[in-house]
Amino acid sequence: MLNALLEIQNCFKSYKNIHSAFESSCKHMGEFLDAHRIVIFDRRFDEERDEAYISFYHEWADVGRPLRYSTNQVPRRLYLDDIYKAYNQIAVESFFVLYPDRLNKKVDPTLREFYRDSDIKSVLILPIIVHNEIWGSFTVHDLDIERDFEADGTVQRAVYLAGEISSFIERVRQYNKRVLTQLDDHSYRMESLGRMAASIAHEINNPIFLIGGFATRIEQIFEEGDVEKKSEEVLRCLDLIQKSCKKTSNIIEGLRLMSRPTKRDELEVCDLKDIINRTVDISKERLQFDKIEIIKEFNDDQEFLVECKPGQLSQVLTNLVNNSFDSLIEKDIKRWIKIECTKTDSCVKLSFTDAGQRPSDDIIKNMIEPFYTTKPPGKGTGLGLSLCKEIIKRFNGNFDVDRTSEFMKFDIELPLISFDEDE
Template sequence: MRYREKLEADKALKEKDAELEEAQRLSVVGEFAAGIAHEVNNPLAILKGKAQLLQLQFQRLNISQKEETEKINEAINVINDTVDHTADLIKNLKTFSSNDKFEALEFSSIRAVVDVALNISKSRCSHAGIDVRINIDENIEVECSPVSLSQVILNLILNSIHAIESLEEKWIKIETKILDNSTQVLVTDSGNGIPADVAGKIMQPFFTTKDPGKGTGIGLTISQKAVVKMNGNLTYNSDSTHTQFILEFERYRFDQPN
């Protein structure tokens, strides 16, 4: 009896240690995020200012080639959107890691949230020759923070791009699935899954298999924490033949078209 009690006490202690370690790592993430926010916000403001200047000066020019004009305008819009998105993401990262209140949750269309992530990553995908396949039920809304959720999906896409860009078969699939009590967003890529010893660690803060400068190992940690705050979960599905991450939301609804 005494022996079993001791075993249980040991186990509880170990769990507490693990929790503490996790909390410590996250507080490091928090400090790190605050530092990044400070360093990144100024350059972002400069980018934003220059993009506006470009747009103004460009409008004053008399360019007749319509096609070229559209391309330049589109490029300026992408710069603007990307700057805004990055500013939002940094704000979120700060809030999340300092355990402040998260922004309010709202029912948002999965399609719209995914589109934001796709717009930012589409040129990278097309350069890498990656086929992006989307199969999303247009009517589903999940309760989420749309900006953070786009960021989560963007993180998954960027991880996929990195993992498959040198493979022969290159595709990323994003689809929705409605279950009895939840809605899932599946993000699958043409990779052949993550080896079990690696898969067990991918959600840990600072775990990365990438070269220094290529990965920080906080993408999945932050993404998972963010999704949990949206009453959902983010998991790696080791049962899938191709590399698959599952986002699951308990709170969802169908926005039935009239």
């Protein structure tokens, strides 16, 4: 039992990601508490009901014992009010023990049905309190007997463990806050540009080659003395030269935007579609080479004005493009990335979607947490999406995963900047 506790403490010292720490430590928690199943829930908020609820976060089951929650067998959200009414206790103040076979008709029917259909005989539930607020709950299951958790010392050990979990979550929160606050996202921009260096060079060389070719053709026309006869061809060549110059200028402006040091990146009122266009121009060649179609859906005649630091917002889009590229390049499907931009009276919404399938709810819950990554070792730091969220948060916006989309989709909302006509 002591060895199990030491393993738990080592996990909490080694990991900076909460979900990863639970994955490694829950089996030791089960041994420490002599449990058949350990389930951890976190507290979330239902905006429609204006009410908090407990959501499944992580589950472990002993060898030969079934998983109950991670297999999506939970009938619906378990709201805190339901739980408090059912057990007539307040989780913040204490623990409570539940014996499903003894539940009476006064208990919430959904809870009663859930426990009746399960194989749980005894449940010990403790709150996880972080910074004087309920973070979630820590639940211990015995699947064989109605167990007296107090008499056998399990309550005492579980209370100690819940305290260790609370301290660990608080340390991780503080560490992540410090990392994201101090992180020089300029280095991330340089890393992103480094990954795209070859395609950027090719992207610039193409219009330069065209400019040289059209200029040579105009020179030939003048040397042949056929300027009047071939005036339409000359004008067409000049038009294509202008377009190539504009394309090169956009790419260079995108590079300037990305490479500008963070300290010189000031808050500005910008048109979001301009940042999108410049960022996409940098990546276009690489995406086209690997047959990834880029789709932009927004009205070019509309302004999508937001207050931001352009270089940092460009970094958010570049991170998303790079993530999509890494994901799609491995898939034998029709590859595409879609960027949509709309606005309401109060906000601008940018939706970034790619052809990849939406991941499991378990991954979605954790993918924006710092240091969480599904990429192979050495391929990702687990900071890209958390940095995106932190940057958008600095601009009073929201960054989240769309859990209803069939595909991998991120939604970004930023406050709309509007000017009165008489200003």
